[in-house]
Amino acid sequence: MTDFHTWYSDHRDQIVAWRRDLHAHPELAFEETRTAAFVAERLRAWGLEVHTGIARTGVVAVLPGGEAPAIGLRADMDALSIEEANSFAHVSRHPGRMHACGHDGHTVMLLAAAWYLAEHHGRVGPPPGPIRFVFQPAEENEGGGRLMVQEGLFERFPMQSVFAMHNMPGLDVGKFMVQGGPVAAGFDTFDIVVGASGGHAALPATGGDAVTAAAALALNLQTIVPRQIDAKEAAILAVTRIHGGSAYNVLPDEMRLAGSVRWFNPQVRDEIHRRIEMHCAGVAHGYGVTASLTYEPRYPSVINAEAPAALAARACVDVAGSDQVATEFPPLMGSEDFAFLLERNPGAYLLLGNGSGEGGCLLHNPHFDFNDGAIVHGASLWVALCKRFFGEVQAR
Numbered sequence: 001m002t003d004f005h006t007w008y009s010d011h012r013d014q015i016v017a018w019r020r021d022l023h024a025h026p027e028l029a030f031e032e033t034r035t036a037a038f039v040a041e042r043l044r045a046w047g048l049e050v051h052t053g054i055a056r057t058g059v060v061a062v063l064p065g066g067e068a069p070a071i072g073l074r075a076d077m078d079a080l081s082i083e084e085a086n087s088f089a090h091v092s093r094h095p096g097r098m099h100a101c102g103h104d105g106h107t108v109m110l111l112a113a114a115w116y117l118a119e120h121h122g123r124v125g126p127p128p129g130p131i132r133f134v135f136q137p138a139e140e141n142e143g144g145g146r147l148m149v150q151e152g153l154f155e156r157f158p159m160q161s162v163f164a165m166h167n168m169p170g171l172d173v174g175k176f177m178v179q180g181g182p183v184a185a186g187f188d189t190f191d192i193v194v195g196a197s198g199g200h201a202a203l204p205a206t207g208g209d210a211v212t213a214a215a216a217l218a219l220n221l222q223t224i225v226p227r228q229i230d231a232k233e234a235a236i237l238a239v240t241r242i243h244g245g246s247a248y249n250v251l252p253d254e255m256r257l258a259g260s261v262r263w264f265n266p267q268v269r270d271e272i273h274r275r276i277e278m279h280c281a282g283v284a285h286g287y288g289v290t291a292s293l294t295y296e297p298r299y300p301s302v303i304n305a306e307a308p309a310a311l312a313a314r315a316c317v318d319v320a321g322s323d324q325v326a327t328e329f330p331p332l333m334g335s336e337d338f339a340f341l342l343e344r345n346p347g348a349y350l351l352l353g354n355g356s357g358e359g360g361c362l363l364h365n366p367h368f369d370f371n372d373g374a375i376v377h378g379a380s381l382w383v384a385l386c387k388r389f390f391g392e393v394q395a396r
């Protein structure tokens with residue numbers, strides 16, 4: 001049995017070339033046809049059982065095993081609507097689209113692990129349980145994870161625990177972060193239409209003033225978190241858009257506000273939603289206008305189950321050593337649609353160091369690039385996690 005690092009050094013050039021090929025051909029949510037075909041073709045070549053078309057462009061591959069429970073490993077495949085500003089050879093060939101969140105790296109790390117495991121899983125001793133490799137579409141904005149769950153991911157491919165990993169700019173390459181409990185925030189959006197009869201700007205008293213009411217509402221909403229939510233709870237409400245009006249001397253009959261809410265505790269989310277409704281009603285009453293709210297829950301918060309998170313932490317220590325693994329950290333205020341999988345099935349979401357990069361480039365930045373030096377760490381973690389998972393299941 002070849003150890004993963006020895007195996008990787010023989011396959012590294014090929015795997016890095018794949019990562020750069022995916023980077024050069026980014027595809028947006030539910031359009032990942034080339035990426036899905038790329039993934040499926042290789043998985044089939046290694047003898048895995050491959051299922052395509054799950055949540056439109058998603059791919060699930062199964063490495064069969066024995067009677068032990070299955071483990072699920074998930075990578076996201078989609079890119080963003082960003083014009084890439086890099087000049088290296090593997091820059092995006094698709095105008096206005098870019099792998100600015102590193103999902104090209106996530107896909108390739110899982111592919112590399114699948115390749116290695118296809119050659120080694122169950123080759124020594126009795127085969128343990130099956131491994132489900134989940135290549136998910138549309139992580140950004142569209143909730144591809146939700147659709148996979150709705151299309152029966154866990155019924156068709158039962159798994160005891162499901163894991164995902166995201167790169168983390170600023171964290172040194174080779175370091176990991178994983179903890180039980182909250183890891184990434186829930187995310188909702190709201191739209192508010194403030195209506196008035198409008199009219200001549202010289203006669204504000206006759207029609208109700210939607211502009212002033214919208215301005216008041218924007219200020220009032222942003223007092224909800226600091227003044228009306230328990231200070232021990234983390235949350236953000238951001239008004240990000242105010243549109244309306246078209247002339248110097250006309251009061252518009254409509255102003256539109258929009259924004260987003262981030263939260264960890266669903267009760268806090270419900271309270272913020274309720275307070276937004278109250279502020280809409282209050283402003284409508286006080287300013288003599290109407291204010292109608294559309295509040296849309298988008299992504300739940302990412303909550304790691306304790307046992308899978310602890311198992312993942314042990315696997316991180318196996319590959320990196322305990323000084324390279326953080327197991328207690330403040331949760332991230334960003335969001336992640338792996339939350340839909342964790343809502344239905346226990347599991348854990350891990351973070352993997354992407355290094356500081358050129359200029360300390362952050363996610364969703366036009367200069368971002370996944371760090372090829374991180375592939376070996378992420379892929380070896382997937383392998384170590386399977387080994388731990390089946391080892392501990394069989395020891396029970």
Ligand SMILES: [Zn+2]
Pocket residue numbers: 101140363364
């Ligand atoms: Zn992203």
Ligand SMILES: [Zn+2]
Pocket residue numbers: 101102103139166
């Ligand atoms: Zn991402």
